Amino acid sequence: MSMREYLSDRLGVIVLQAVFAAAAAGFLGMTGTGSGMILLLVIFWLLAFLCVMVTGYIKCRARLRELENIMDGLDEKYLFAECISRGGSIYERRLLELFRKAGRAMIGAVSDARAAQQEYREYVESWVHEIKTPIAAAGLICHHADPVTRRKLSAELAQIESHVERALFYARAESPEKDFMIRRIRLSEMVEEAVERHRALLIRSGIRVDIQGTACISTGDIGESMESVVYTDDKWAVFILGQLLQNGARYRREESVGSAGENAPVIELSAKLPESTPANQPGKMPETGLPSGQRANAPVIELQAKQLGKQVQLVVRDNGIGIPAHELPRVFDRGFTGSNGRARGGSTGIGLYLCRRLADCLEIGLQIASKEGEGTVVTLTFPAENPGKR
Numbered sequence: 001m002s003m004r005e006y007l008s009d010r011l012g013v014i015v016l017q018a019v020f021a022a023a024a025a026g027f028l029g030m031t032g033t034g035s036g037m038i039l040l041l042v043i044f045w046l047l048a049f050l051c052v053m054v055t056g057y058i059k060c061r062a063r064l065r066e067l068e069n070i071m072d073g074l075d076e077k078y079l080f081a082e083c084i085s086r087g088g089s090i091y092e093r094r095l096l097e098l099f100r101k102a103g104r105a106m107i108g109a110v111s112d113a114r115a116a117q118q119e120y121r122e123y124v125e126s127w128v129h130e131i132k133t134p135i136a137a138a139g140l141i142c143h144h145a146d147p148v149t150r151r152k153l154s155a156e157l158a159q160i161e162s163h164v165e166r167a168l169f170y171a172r173a174e175s176p177e178k179d180f181m182i183r184r185i186r187l188s189e190m191v192e193e194a195v196e197r198h199r200a201l202l203i204r205s206g207i208r209v210d211i212q213g214t215a216c217i218s219t220g221d222i223g224e225s226m227e228s229v230v231y232t233d234d235k236w237a238v239f240i241l242g243q244l245l246q247n248g249a250r251y252r253r254e255e256s257v258g259s260a261g262e263n264a265p266v267i268e269l270s271a272k273l274p275e276s277t278p279a280n281q282p283g284k285m286p287e288t289g290l291p292s293g294q295r296a297n298a299p300v301i302e303l304q305a306k307q308l309g310k311q312v313q314l315v316v317r318d319n320g321i322g323i324p325a326h327e328l329p330r331v332f333d334r335g336f337t338g339s340n341g342r343a344r345g346g347s348t349g350i351g352l353y354l355c356r357r358l359a360d361c362l363e364i365g366l367q368i369a370s371k372e373g374e375g376t377v378v379t380l381t382f383p384a385e386n387p388g389k390r
Contacts, residue, residue, distance in 0.1 A: 006057045128168040173357045180233040194241035205249040230382035243351040248318035312384040323370035332356040
C-alpha cells in the first residue's frame with residue numbers, strides 16, 4: 001500500500017481535521033488571542049496530526065505485509081482466516097472473527113464435497129468391478145449363438161467393456177498416485193498387449209497390424225530399438241495406446257472398411273526419437289509428418305523403434321479421415337467431440353482427455369498432428385533406459 005492510497009483512504013479524516021483547525025483558529029482570533037500564538041498552535045497541531053498519520057501508515061503497511069506473507073505461505077488459501085494473528089483494534093478483531101466464521105463454513109462445505117466425491121469415486125470403482133462379471137458371462141453365452149449373432153454381440157460387449165474401462169480410469173485419474181507404479185518394461189510388450197486387447201475391433205475394421213523395428217542409432221541393429229526399456233506404468237500406458245487404437249478404428253475412412261487393397265485403413269505405430277530431437281525436449285513431433293503415398297494407402301499398423309539418449313518416442317499414425325485444423329487445439333479438452341464425433345456418433349469426448357491426464361501423471365510427452373482427409377499422428381515420448389545399460 002502506497003502513501004497516496006493511505007491518504008486517499010483517510011481523506012475524510014484529513015478534511016474534518018482541517019475544518020476543525022480553521023474553526024479553532026477563528027474562535028481564538030475572536031477571543032483576542034494573538035496571531036503569533038494561533039500560528040504556533042496550528043503548527044503544533046499539524047505536526048501532531050502528521051505524526052499520527054505517519055505512524056498509522058507504518059502500522060497499516062506492516063500489517064498488510066504480514067497478512068500477504070501468511071497468504072503466500074499457505075497451500076490451502078481458504079485457511080487464511082484461521083492463520084491470522086489476533087488483531088490490534090476492536091474493529092479488526094471483530095472483522096477477523098467474521099472471516100473465521102465464514103472460513104469455517106467454507107471448510108465444512110469443502111470437506112463435505114470431498115467426502116461425497118470420494119464416496120462416488122469408490123462407488124464407481126466398485127460398480128466397474130461388479131459389472132465385469134455379467135459382461136464376462138454374456139461373452140461366454142455368446143459362444144453358443146450362431147456365428148452372425150455371436151460376432152454382433154461380441155462387438156457390442158467389447159464396446160461396453162471399453163466404456164466401463166474408461167469410466168474406471170476416469171475415476172482413478174483424480175488421485176493417480178494411489179494406483180500407478182513406475183517400473184522398467186519393454187516397449188514391445190506394451191504395444192503387443194494393447195494390440196491384442198483390441199484385436200477383434202481392428203479385424204472388424206479391416207485394419208492390419210504390422211510390427212517392425214528400425215535401426216537403433218547406437219548399434220544399427222534392426223528391431224533392437226523396439227525392445228527398448230522404458231520407465232512407466234504399463235497398465236496406464238496400455239490404456240492410452242488402446243484409446244488411440246480405438247480412435248484410429250472409429251475414424252477410419254468408411255469407403256475403405258473391409259477392403260484389402262490400396263484404400264484399406266492404416267494405423268501406423270512407430271517408436272523412435274529423431275536424431276534432431278534433443279533429449280531435453282520431450283514430445284517434439286517427428287520430421288516424417290503424416291502418411292503419404294503408398295504408405296498412406298497400405299493397410300498397416302506399423303511399429304518402428306529408434307532410441308537416442310534416455311527417451312523413446314512411440315508414434316501412432318493412421319490414414320483415417322483426420323481432424324480439421326481449427327479443432328486440433330481442443331481435442332484434449334474434456335467433453336470435446338468435434339465435427340467427426342458428431343457426424344459418426346458414439347463419441348464421448350473423454351478418451352483423449354483421459355490420455356492427456358494420464359500422460360501428465362506419468363510424465364509422458366503427448367502431442368498430436370493431423371491433416372483432414374489424410375490422417376492423424378499422435379506422439380508419445382517415454383523416459384527410456386540408455387541402450388548401453390541393458
